[in-house]
Each structure stands twice: as C-alpha cells, then as structure tokens.
Amino acid sequence: MGGLGNLWYAMEMDEVLRKLKVGINGLTKKEVERRLQKYGYNELKEKKRRTALHMFLDQFKDIFMLLLIVATIFSVVIGYYETLMEPTKGIETYTDAITIGVIVILCALAGFVQEYKAEKAVEALKKLAAPEARAIRDGREVTIPAREVVPGDILILETGDHVPADARIIEAVELKTNEAVLTGESTPIKKEVTVVKEDAPISERKNMVYSGTHIVYGRGKAVVVATGMNTEFGKIAEMVQTAEEERTPLQRKLDRFASKLAKLVVGVCVLIFALEAFEVAMYGWKVEGFIQAFMSSIALAISAVPEGLPAIVTITLALGAREFAKRNAIVRRLASAETLGAVTVICSDKTGTLTKGEMTVRKIYVNDKVIEVTGVGYEPKGKFIIGNDAIKPEEDLSLLLRIGALCNNARIERNDQSNTWRVVGDPTEGALLVSAAKAGIKLEEFEKLYPRIGEVVFTSERKRMTTIHTAQEGTKVAYMKGAPEVVLERCNRVLVNGKEVKLTEKTKRKILEMNDKFANEALRVLGMAYKTLPEGIREFNEKTIEEDLVFVGLQGMIDPPREEAIEAIKTCQEAGIKTVMITGDHKLTAVAIAKEIGIMQKGNIVLTGGQLDKMAQEELEKIVENVTVYARVSPEHKLKIVNALKAKGHIVAMTGDGVNDAPAVKTADIGVAMGITGTDVTKEASDLVLTDDNFATIVKAVEQGRTIYDNIRKYARFLLACNFDELLVIGTFAILGGIFGEEMFPLPLLPAMILWINLVTDGAPAVALALDPPEKGVMKRKPRKPEEGILHGMLAFVIASFLLQSAGTFLVFALEYYVWPAHGFGTNATLNEARTAAFVQAAMFELFVVWNCRSETRSIWRMRKDAFKNKYFVISDIIGILLTLAICYIPVTQQMFHLVPLTQTDLLYIIGVSSWGFLVIPELFMKNQ
Known part of the structure; x- marks a missing residue:
C-alpha cells in the first residue's frame, strides 16, 4: 500500500x-x-488468519495426540486380526479403536472451540482507529472514509x-x-x-x-x-506478524513427558515381544504365535498410553480460560493460560495499568495553606481537606478553581452506559475541570457567566496560557495558568484572604519552595493568576494582558495509582514475583509512583532510556534483576529488557498497548495487551487481553494460572499412580505366561477393561479435578522453577501408589483364580470371575486414591471440610463407583468386557483391599509442608 x-x-x-x-x-x-x-486502500494487511479447519487440525500437533492416533491405528489392526481369527466376532473387536478415536476427536474439538471463541472475543474488541478523515479534494473540504486516503x-x-x-x-x-x-x-x-x-x-x-x-x-x-502497511504503524504490524511463536513451558514439559513415556512404553513392549517371540521360537516357529506375541505387546502399549491426559489438559485449560474471562482477561492461546502461573517477572506500563491513566489534582496551595483534594480520576466527586477536616471552598479557593476551569480548552464527558467519565482534550486541563467540578463549579454555567472573548495561546516557549472573559458587571478579566515560575514573573500582587497585597520577594520564594515541594512529590504543578482589565481595552496580547497580574495559588496533579494495584503488588511480592515498572515518564515521577505502590524497595536500581541506549545487552543482563523502574523508556527498550530477563532464566509477562510495544509483547513468555487502550496490532501479538486495562487483573490471572497448573499436576499424579500398576500387572503376567503358558498365567485385565478404567471410571473424577479451587496459600509460594518437570516431587507418592495397587490386583486375582476357583482351575468361568475381581479392585483403588491426589501438601484427613468443597468431584467419584459396579451386572456390558456378577462377600473384601490406597498412602508417602 x-x-x-x-x-x-x-x-x-x-x-x-x-x-x-x-x-x-x-x-x-x-x-x-x-x-x-x-x-x-489505507488499511493494514492482517496476518493470514487460521481458518476454522486449520485451527482444528492444529490440535493434532500435540505429541500425546499423536501417540493416541498411533494407538488408534494399532487398535484397528488388532481388531482386524481378531476378526480374521474369529469371523463370528463383530464390531466389538473394534471397541478399543472406536473409544480412543472418540477421545482424540473430543480433545481436538474442546481445544478448537476455546481458541475459536477467544479469537472471536478479540475481534469484538477491535475498534477502527480512524473511520473517517477530512481532506481537501478538488479545492473543497470533504469527509471521506479513512481507508480511501x-x-x-x-x-x-x-x-x-x-x-x-x-x-x-x-x-x-x-x-x-x-x-x-x-x-x-x-x-x-x-x-x-x-x-x-x-x-x-x-x-x-x-x-x-x-x-x-x-x-x-x-x-x-x-x-x-x-498509507497502509507503509506507515510506521504498518511496518511494526508486519514485523510482528512474521515473528515465530514459541511453545509454552507447559507444552514443552508435556512434550518431554510424552517423549519419555513413549520410550518407556516402547522399551517394555519390545521386551515383552522379545520374550514371547523367544518362547514361540522354542516351540516350533509358528507364524500365528509371532502374530499373537506382537498383538500382546501392542495391547500392552495401548494400556500404558495415557489416553485421558490430552483431554484432561485441554479441559483444564478451557475451564481455566473461562475463569479468566470472568476476571476480565481473554486468553487468546489456550496453553498460555497455564504459563501465567509460572511467571517470575511482570513488566508493566505505568500509565493506565498501574495508575488510573487519569490526571487528578491532589494538592492545592492557596492563602498560604495546603489543601488536599480527595477523589481519583475524572469522576467529579471529592472533598477539600485541611488537616483532617473537610472544608467548603471559600472565596480565594473558588477563584483558583474557576481560573483552572475557564482558562481551559478541554471538556469532561460522562458515558451513561458504562457510568465512566473521560476527558476530551489535554489530560492536564481535564484534571483542572474535575477539581473545579468537585467544588460545584459547573463549566457550562460559568462559561455563560464569564464568556470567553479572547485568548493568548499556550506555547512550549511561553509555558503559559491566558484567556479573556467578560465578567457579570461588564468588566473584562484575564485568567492565566502556566508554569509557576513563569506565572510569578508576570505578577506584582498576591491574593490573601480575598485582598490583593504586594508580592514581595519573600512571598515569591515561599511560593516557589512550595512548588518544589509539590514537584518532589511527583506532582505536575500549575500556577494560577488573574487581572481585571482596564475599560476600553481592545487588543489582547502579551503586552496588554500578561503584565501586573494577581497571583492566586498552585494546583498540583498526578496520575494516581490504582488502589487495587497496590494490593496486587503486595500479592506479587508474597508470591515471589518481581514487578517492574516501565514508563515514558520522568524519573522523578516514576520513582514517586513506584514507592507509593510498593515496587521500589531499598537497594533497587532505576534506569532511564538514555542509560539503556549506552548499555550493551550483556551489561544490562548483569544488573537487570535489581532494576525495578525504567523511566523515559521508549517501546524499543522494552524488547531489550525482555531479552535480558529471559537470558537470566525468568518467565516474563510484558504489558503493552501501543503498536511499538508489539515486538516486546510477542517476545515475552506472556504478552499482555490492553483491551481498552491497546492497538489491534498489540492485541494480535498478545497471549492475554485485559478487558479492563488493570494490573490487578494480571495478578488474578497469575493465581488462576497457578491453579490450572496445580490441577494438571493433580491429574498427572493420578494418571501415573494408576497407569503404571496396569503396566506392571499386565507386563508381569505376559512374561510369566510366555514362559509357563497362558493357562497358568493369563492376563488379569483385558485391554477393554483398562480403557474403561482409564477413560470412563476415572474420567469423571479426573475432569472434576480441573474444577478444584485454588489451594490455600497458592499466592504465597515462590514461582516454580522454569526447568522443573511436571512430575517434580511426586515420585515417592507415585511409586507407593502403583506398587500397592499392583499388589492388590495380584492378590484378588490370585485368590479368585488360584486359591478358591469357583468353577475349577483354568476354566473360562473362573478366569472371568478372577478378572472381574481384579477389574473392580483396580477401579475402586483409583477412585479412592484420587482423593489424595488433590493436594501436594495435605492428605484428605488434613483437608477435612476442604476435601468436599468441589461438589463436582464428590459427585463424579460416586458416579465412578456406581458405573464400575453397574457394568458387572448389566448383560450387554458383561458380554463386552467379559465380566460376571460378584457376590456380596467378594465385594466386601475387594473394597477392603482397594481401600489400602485410601487409608495408607496419604500418611506414609505424601510430601508434607
């Protein structure tokens, strides 16, 4: 363009x-x-958006999803082989393949729906920057669509x-x-x-x-x-659109976990196949025997693959993203929801994020008194306070406020729909209008009482502005505002208790000292003066108007911190998260705000943009961990700061709103865009969009991110504690069966049984884990180390769980098959009864042990009432128990899974064995804190 x-x-x-x-x-x-x-046309080319189909297909790039697809293919092969061996069998031979295939599709759909909804939400936030423009064409002024410029x-x-x-x-x-x-x-x-x-x-x-x-x-x-992509705005948009996206820490950890698990499963399967193949070779090299050995090893692989993990991770992230939305944050990339929980540094803009983004008069100096003004932002509500007492504006204060309101070209407007106020024009002038409105000065009424008839405009060289008005008595009056030292130079009198008195050098020094005091508090200070003009004056210029004025007082203003930001920063400090302020404001202002909100601590460093320009990347990396405030910084510096922090091993969240912020937002581990003030380019580059532009929302999102990660770890702990016992049991019996014969050592659990346990019995409680509320003190612990694996700290618990469960499964199977065979040893009826007992024991054990997977620091006994707060979990666990028992008594499922009804006596001792995990695991093996 x-x-x-x-x-x-x-x-x-x-x-x-x-x-x-x-x-x-x-x-x-x-x-x-x-x-x-x-x-x-004058418009930005958008990065080619992923179609709905591409978004759906992207869900299959996950390693676990690929493992499941491979498992599905092998299940089809096994089903086909069984059909060839036994032509009377029907669709039931493909039960495993269908079940896993459905899980794969449901996982992909869950991820797709959430990401699609997030994209639509971001599109809804977009606002066209300049829908119309005014131009001169053919010698006439015309209004045209901005895209046609x-x-x-x-x-x-x-x-x-x-x-x-x-x-x-x-x-x-x-x-x-x-x-x-x-x-x-x-x-x-x-x-x-x-x-x-x-x-x-x-x-x-x-x-x-x-x-x-x-x-x-x-x-x-x-x-x-x-125009278009050739504008400065467009150049940055293009740069952001071509940047590569990194995988999130969770994605990398799950990739490593899947890779290690795949190697383990393949290794065990190869070993089982080798042993069974050796046994076949010893007895005559039958082709059918080799095929059976291969199928057994594949069945073992299917039992070991965590079919539910991708679904549970996706559901946990999607439910987490829904919680984010409730807290004014839109997650644009599902995996990013968890990454927030690992953040170690939040780099935040000052204006509008840590502060209100609305200039507010804080202090007034008039009649040799300092008056504090309450209220925050542009809402015209507040009081005037001296000491601890609220006062009514007296004559001198009212005049000061009137000068600020009338010597002014801004307007304040109220949005009735959102019940918010905004300034049209200069924010500094807007603050003066608001302070006047707090005293009951209504601009429209006073503009009628004191209509403007002239103006000597503000310039950066003059540092002042003067307006001329007609007063009620027909006299003319000039109102001046500007830099206090400049205004004082034009004054020869000062207003004291309603009387004009001579402005002495002593009084002037006192006023300037107060100005310095206000400035040291990071207040932007303006002086106010007036002059009653002589009759007959017709020319309004510097010489006729701006001499011999009466000084009235000072108004000091600041962009105040958000009250909730102060509390949020305390929460960050307790959570071990460093907060860094990055602003284009002056160093003095930045430091004052940083101290007020708690970012700036003793020993911290402040760097300016000028210092960053002179500093090599390596130099910045040496001190970056001690810097908490960056002042007079341009968006280009943000990228340098992000790279320095990442080089030191930090997980960085970076906020941005301007188009030049987009590269830094894209580079950060979590890019956070402002939904209200942010540009479309920055929103496109971000992982998270704040719909309220509030720092406190980021901190809430971090808490939710930590909760999401905790809940994923809960399921991972549950998964490993339960899946490996199946691998151990089946692997042991496959090896022994290969050596001593299948009649002597048949498989205690069939693949279909294992799939039922992994996907149906355990599925509901596992999904309910995603709804677990945050643990107590979730924001009082340090961020996890970036290199820390997803299984960190759970080895003892996992080993104890799967050894106990394996022992329990071995025990009930042995009792039913070897010790008291109901229908004779080696018969199909006895084998089905023994397998039913082993199946019920394995399922029940998992439904009990899941209660102790819900906390890394507290067993169920110490959780007490907290253990029952998640009503979905309690209900789902009961449903799991009922489903496990039900399929043993329903004819159709009995036939599908080779199950038989159990007697009351059998059920009692099986549940007793299953309760080992429920009673023993927590107190002996849990990591206590």
Missing part, C-alpha cells in the same frame, strides 16, 4: 509537494482513483481527530498530538512546519503526524506521505 520511501521530514515543503504532485487545492477525483489503484491527500486536522495516515505538516496552529501508541510517551507533542534532521528519531520528527495517533490540541493541515 501507499508510500514513496523518502525522508519527508527532512525536505523543504515545496519539495514535498512537488514529489507528491499535489497543490493547495488537493487531489482531483480522477487522481485519487488512480492512486487508489496504485497504492491500494491516498498519498498526496491534504488532511485537515483538529482537536479530537484520529490521524488516518503518515503525513507531513503543512500548517500548524498550536497543534499537539498524542503519539503514545508509537513512542510510549503519553505527553502531548507539539507539531511544527520546520524541517527536521535526517537522523531524527520518530519522537523528534515534529513536522510529521503518524497513523494511529490523535490530535489533542490545536489545528492544522498535513499532506499524506504513506
């Missing part, structure tokens, strides 16, 4: 217009059509307008823009027509306006030099 690749800011205006082939009357309709054909268009810019494209300033009348989306600096930047040096960075190109920024003050005209 449109752009001519020149240093437009370094050219004289005549040359700019000549190269763009445009005059003061703008482009003709025909020329616009030609340029639209040449440069295309072309290079060479002459734009008309006024306060409140969004800039639709990159353009060179032609004319500027006190024109100021907010370029925070590009530079990260929220202070309005004054624009001029003068030529800029070729090597000037974007923040210093004062004769340019950029796509995505907006006009906060003044008016002007500019000629478009770049």
